[in-house]
Amino acid sequence: xxxxxxxxxxxxxxxxxxxANLAAMSAARPGTSLRPHVKAHKCTSIAAAQAERGHxxxxxxxxxxxxxxxxxxxxxxxxxxxxxxDPRRLAALAARQDDASITVAIDSDATxxxxxLAGIRRCLVDVDVGLPRCGCAPSxxxxxxxxxxxxxxxxxxxxxxxxxxxMVPEHGDRRRQVSDAMAALAxxxxxxxxxxxxxxxxxxxxxxxGTTVTELQAGSYALMDTQYATLxxxxxxALTILGTVIAVKDGYAVADVxxxxxxxxxxxxxxxxxxxxxxxxxDEHVTFGTxxxxxxxxxxxxxxxxxxxxxxxxxxxxxxxxxxxxxxxWPIDLRGWS
Ligand SMILES: Cc1ncc(COP(=O)(O)O)c(C=O)c1O
Numbered sequence: 001x002x003x004x005x006x007x008x009x010x011x012x013x014x015x016x017x018x019x020a021n022l023a024a025m026s027a028a029r030p031g032t033s034l035r036p037h038v039k040a041h042k043c044t045s046i047a048a049a050q051a052e053r054g055h056x057x058x059x060x061x062x063x064x065x066x067x068x069x070x071x072x073x074x075x076x077x078x079x080x081x082x083x084x085x086d087p088r089r090l091a092a093l094a095a096r097q098d099d100a101s102i103t104v105a106i107d108s109d110a111t112x113x114x115x116x117l118a119g120i121r122r123c124l125v126d127v128d129v130g131l132p133r134c135g136c137a138p139s140x141x142x143x144x145x146x147x148x149x150x151x152x153x154x155x156x157x158x159x160x161x162x163x164x165x166x167m168v169p170e171h172g173d174r175r176r177q178v179s180d181a182m183a184a185l186a187x188x189x190x191x192x193x194x195x196x197x198x199x200x201x202x203x204x205x206x207x208x209x210g211t212t213v214t215e216l217q218a219g220s221y222a223l224m225d226t227q228y229a230t231l232x233x234x235x236x237x238a239l240t241i242l243g244t245v246i247a248v249k250d251g252y253a254v255a256d257v258x259x260x261x262x263x264x265x266x267x268x269x270x271x272x273x274x275x276x277x278x279x280x281x282x283d284e285h286v287t288f289g290t291x292x293x294x295x296x297x298x299x300x301x302x303x304x305x306x307x308x309x310x311x312x313x314x315x316x317x318x319x320x321x322x323x324x325x326x327x328x329x330w331p332i333d334l335r336g337w338s
Contacts, residue, residue, distance in 0.1 A: 001326040009261040011318040017238035040219025044072035045330035063089035068334040075100025090118030107136040116151040127188040129160035129181040142191025157196030160185040166203030182211040225308040227266040240302035253295040258284040263310025272302040
């Protein structure tokens with residue numbers, strides 16, 4: 001198929017940039033020192049490409065992602081790095097423990113009790129390292145690990161996601177703050193024990209020398225987005241949402257890539273034509289100023305998302321392209337809430 005035949009709006013992955021991103025991260029975090037987060041792409045074909053490079057342990061955000069990874073034969077070592085108390089979903093995971101290695105994050109007596117009741121065998125203590133989200137207080141981690149062991153679970157170690165630091169603009173500043181957060185995680189790990197200290201993301205991929213962190217949970221690096229691009233990381237835009245221009249007016253044009261095709265929590269997307277400026281998005285439309293440029297109805301535009309994770313979750317198929325040729329179609333098969 002030619003790229004011009006792709007029905008829009010649609011995610012398009014530039015194969016050379018994708019390959020380069022995977023290679024750059026593998027060089028920095030080889031093998032299982034990277035535990036790629038699948039929530040950033042929700043696509044087992046991408047996970048398989050990551051596994052081919054030696055990253056055979058994965059991070060997931062939902063039980064459904066875990067089950068999809070097992071079904072795809074990628075269940076060597078799966079971490080649910082998110083809390084769940086849903087007995088049905090935990091039981092569905094527990095039922096697959098003979099086919100796959102399943103570890104779930106716990107951060108409270110309630111999440112531990114739910115995991116134990118469902119028959120989950122392995123856990124990791126999720127520690128609050130400063131992001132106001134999940135995670136127990138570092139001072140409570142040892143007690144929770146003891147309680148988990150008493151309930152019969154294996155405790156593999158700790159995780160602490162310092163998401164509040166991913167976008168600290170200056171590299172040295174970011175590194176210093178990450179190092180403080182990781183000192184809190186190391187303190188918790190000393191009380192918890194186990195082999196795993198799991199942390200970080202794309203924005204902090206190079207910040208763990210001299211810390212006890214054993215693995216990085218990055219996901220966005222594979223496809224990238226305009227927010228992360230502001231940090232000057234060695235990863236490039238591999239994902240665009242292909243759109244079609246459906247109206248051309250005096251000074252602006254409209255394409256069919258709107259709120260229902262883009263994660264917008266990090267702001268407006270960018271049209272990949274210098275001289276254009278996005279004015280706003282509505283449900284099915286992006287309206288952009290055309291400056292000196294001429295557009296015609298029916299032509300394609302490439303739209304760069306500001307946040308890759310929710311963008312991918314809105315689509316069913318990603319088209320992999322090299323030049324003008326579609327070389328593959330990858331189902332975004334980990335989407336949904338089942
Ligand atoms: C638990 C967890 N780990 C790691 C990440 C890192 O992902 P990214 O590579 O997008 O920074 C995230 C992103 O939100 C996350 O929630």
